[in-house]
């Protein structure tokens with residue numbers, strides 16, 4: 001039973017393989033949160049709470065004469081503003097009489113087979129028999145506002161999802177000012193918060209600090225999940241590391257403005273609230289109308305690695321969709337860093353021909369292929385080919401590339417428009433802009449109001465035509481600026497607080513239509529690199545361009561940070577030319593290949609500029625990737641070094657799910673004379689098995705490799721790399737198995 005109701009104690013218990021989540025409907029009808037963590041032997045965890053008179057502590061008491069009861073001190077499931085809990089609230093309302101109170105009492109609950117879905121929003125799905133749903137209904141007796149809390153329980157995957165539906169069952173309009181997806185109170189323990197912060201070209205860098213009495217806010221108000229913060233946080237025990245300690249991962253499946261608030265209350269109890277950002281947000285609910293929040297995905301596990309493994313599996317199997325979700329992805333060559341805007345058909349065909357000779361399977365034509373797109377000042381919005389560059393149009397080009405034996409892919413940025421475009425000249429009001437103001441430009445472009453149906457229809461028609469008329473097998477869906485001037489011509493002045501979320505619903509709706517109609521296309525998300533790298537987008541695009549920074553050394557840090565929440569198969573990663581175009585650094589092809597192969601693999605350079613030796617090396621890399629890709633993309637990923645320690649090397653490892661094979665990657669980032677030996681302890685192997693190391697033919701037990709480790713040969717030169725391929729050859733002879741391992 002993954003969801004259980006004990007009516008005698010009014011307890012609701014959710015169980016996954018390695019966690020328990022417990023709630024209680026208390027004597028006064030409030031929904032209390034009791035516990036989330038390691039299984040605790042089927043115990044009623046309400047014994048953890050001890051109440052006493054806090055009547056003087058500034059906490060109003062909600063239950064008549066009972067001065068020991070206060071919402072301000074009680075762990076709860078979904079907290080509201082204005083009724084005595086002064087901590088971070090989950091829901092904020094303005095009622096028709098101007099009051100801001102919503103006092104939510106338990107009404108009923110229901111347990112359903114399968115996983116709930118959320119209309120218009122991405123959500124974790126059940127592949128059949130994997131999940132159960134709990135719906136708890138809460139209600140404010142005065143206004144009739146109803147909150148339905150949804151819990152999806154994936155027992156074997158160790159995941160609990162949460163979302164809320166807010167329904168106006170009253171007779172007057174209610175304005176929602178905040179509608180979070182998750183409130184998690186943790187009344188015990190000493191906690192750190194890890195968030196993933198960054199900038200363009202250095203996304204998702206882990207930042208860890210103690211939870212404190214000042215609430216920390218992790219948010220984006222840029223209209224996209226952003227380079228600067230990511231809608232994924234981890235709360236972990238102060239002592240937790242990769243392998244040990246209580247860890248809670250919380251990921252919002254949403255691509256727009258979000259907010260996670262985490263802090264300690266006056267008595268040291270932790271509270272984390274996560275959902276759509278309430279900054280600039282308002283949603284009007286007329287009687288009978290409802291609002292659905294996006295979904296937060298929760299995972300509890302021992303150690304950060306376990307949290308990563310839970311999310312990697314979940315994203316690959318229960319969030320990504322379409323034909324490519326688990327399939328091998330073709331090795332691609334992208335034209336952007338090869339030629340930027342400077343090309344015509346002959347140049348593209350020359351690059352493609354060289355690419356084909358290297359063993360590339362998919363040629364991707366990046367920005368610059370459409371009318372008047374000679375630089376980034378013009379053209380966005382007009383999605384037809386530049387006939388000066390391509391006299392035969394796209395169909396002729398695609399055919400020539402197909403005839404070379406490669407698939408064809410294309411870059412688009414449908415959400416944007418240049419002022420210098422036919423689209424903008426015809427529909428200037430389709431761009432987001434506030435009345436009487438010139439909207440801010442970003443990369444010389446404006447943002448189309450995806451909240452408008454006619455805009456979505458135009459984009460659907462333009463994209464569908466492009467995909468239908470050409471044999472397009474891959475689409476890089478870009479989005480190169482944040483949203484400013486968020487004002488929608490179709491919202492009344494009082495409803496402008498809805499425009500940001502309506503934009504996100506619009507992009508999801510458009511992507512849903514296109515991915516459904518073109519299931520054979522591999523969609524890759526992108527937003528100035530990894531500015532919209534989130535579970536919401538991964539529901540539509542199984543991979544996302546991880547960063548515009550293709551420097552292999554910087555990419556190690558970016559991909560390492562990204563790996564805390566997201567699988568390797570989701571990270572678009574390319575080998576580019578040296579000196580690198582972003583940093584000017586030169587690194588060997590071996591390092592660039594190793595790093596790009598730890599992702600959705602491809603190249604982004606002009607192969608015509610390579611030496612014969614480099615071409616041979618690339619052919620070998622592609623062969624190697626074909627051989628290792630199952631292990632890399634579907635295996636378990638282990639971070640072996642902590643970037644925060646600034647070691648002179650970085651190492652990471654893949655282990656197949658049956659532990660039969662493994663690949664260790666090590667890159668020296670800073671060579672030193674007379675350096676200490678580099679010694680790495682491997683992870684995830686079968687301790688009782690013997691592994692053959694393909695590189696030197698030696699055979700070593702899994703136990704030795706994990707507990708003793710492996711000493712690297714002396715590595716010198718420019719950014720040297722080392723790889724170890726391990727293959728299980730046999731079980732360790734019985735007499736050599738240590739008693740502890742047998743147990």
Ligand code: GLA
Pocket residue numbers: 336366367411478480526527528529545547548
């Ligand atoms: C963004 C992308 C790049 C490239 C350019 C093209 O910056 O992240 O990969 O596609 O746009 O303009």
